[in-house]
Amino acid sequence: MASDMTILKMIKDKRDGNAHAEDEIRWLVDNVSRVPDYQLSAWLMAVVLRGMTIEETTFLTHAMAHSGQVLDLSDVPGPRADKHSTGGVGDKVTLVLGPLVAAAGVTVAKLSGRGLGHTGGTVDKIEAIPGMTCDLSVERFKQQLRDIGVVVASQTAELAPADAILYALRDVTGTVESIPLIAASVLSKKIAAGADVILLDVKTGAGAFMRDDQSARELATTMMQVGERLGKHVACVVSEMGQPLGTAVGHANEVAEAINTLRGEGPRDLTDLSVALGALILVGGGLAKDREEGEAKLRAVIESGAALTKLAALIEAQGGNPEVIRDPSLMAQPRFRIPVEAPEAGYVQALDALSVGLAGKEIGAGRLVKGAPIDLAVGVMLHKKVGDWVEKGETLAHLLVNDESKIPTASQALLGAYRIGGEPATPSALIKAVYSAERSALK
Helix, strand or coil, X not given: CCCCCCHHHHHHXXXXXXXXXXXXXXXXXXXXXXXXXXXXXXXXXXXXXXXXXXXXXXXXXXXXXXXXXXXXXXXXXXXXXXXXXXXXXCCCHXXXXXXXXXXXXXXXXXXXXXXECCECCHHHHHCCCCCCCCCCCHHHHHHHHHHHCEEEEECCCCCCHHHHHHHHHHHHCCCCCCHHHHHXXXXXXXXXXXXXXXXXXXXXXXXXXXXXXXXXXXXXXXXXXXXXXXXXXXXXXXXXXXXXXXXXXXXXXXXXHHHHHHCCCCCHHHHHHHHHHHHHHHHXXXXXXXXXXXXXXXXXXXXXXXXXXXXXXXXXXXXXXXXXXXXXXXXXXXXXXXXXXXXXXXXXXXXXXXXXXXXXXXXXXXXXXXXXXXXXXXXXXXXXXXXXXECCCCEEEEEEEXXXXXXXXXXXXXXXXXXXXXXXXXXXXXXXXXXXXCCCCCC
């Protein structure tokens, strides 16, 4: 390695707007645990201010993916797919999408995380099912893929450990908001987990990490380009998160809504988004010639009951009680169901996803710091969304609560999420853009 390849040189180069070579980035990732935090932080800030080329982002993604264990799923029947969402409110798509596309012939190797702040985590939601665990060994992970074609497991420290170090610093140094760093962080973990087909759902709007459409589209195109350069079939969707997805926000109630969706009785927005995302996975895996064929196949899978059967197999394989599919009340239930009523008649013109998420967090459905306990029984059930007419005194939503002392503050927060007026309103388009290797922007 060149003697002048030091972190100080990299900081200065990036500060001055110069691009790093591949061997420089590999050196940085290989030595990330030995470089002082203050120098890593300076380099991260330089990246935020100066950016990275698509080549640099690709080098960084590859190096981080190979900084730890890389799962070899070559002995598992394919196509092998994973899906990632940048997070939102009421986003239980993984609970629907995993069993759905697995029932259509895709092997779904899904690694998920826990929630933080106002957004929910798939692992937390799944653990609302009695007995269900997401802490699986690599061998159990692979065996379950061979047996039933779908697994949802916790991310492990062995996968992309360099990302964990860099992200911990980004979180406390104001350097999270960098598209190259976000792209490398997301994709490195998916590649380390052995996926060949990667579906990325980039949320935009009030309840999303990327608040504006332009940034969401830039992130989507960056991740698509980097993934393809690394030999993966990547598709990215930019989807709406101005209002919550579906009607349930929480944990046990979101699992119940996912079950209803796989039964063919779920909210239209959740069903439509899950089917649209799943169709892209089928296309990427060679199981459908285009999105239209993929969507038709998946709707037929729901109608046949095969998707619900696959969910039962997933629950049972990971130690859960599959009877929750027949009786969701076997999951934790709240002590109180508090109605939040409309103060006036009119149309729901806006339903702020962030405010709904914060109301849920107030009653114990979210956490402020990693590892903090959450209440799996509490949450929000929405009865009115954007475009709906509501009478004065009609119930807009219910708070699902265990702690009575939290009711006044949470009720005010939830009521504040609604804007009601006399003019009719139309919800924003659910899918704002689709990017894939075949066509740059399909919508």
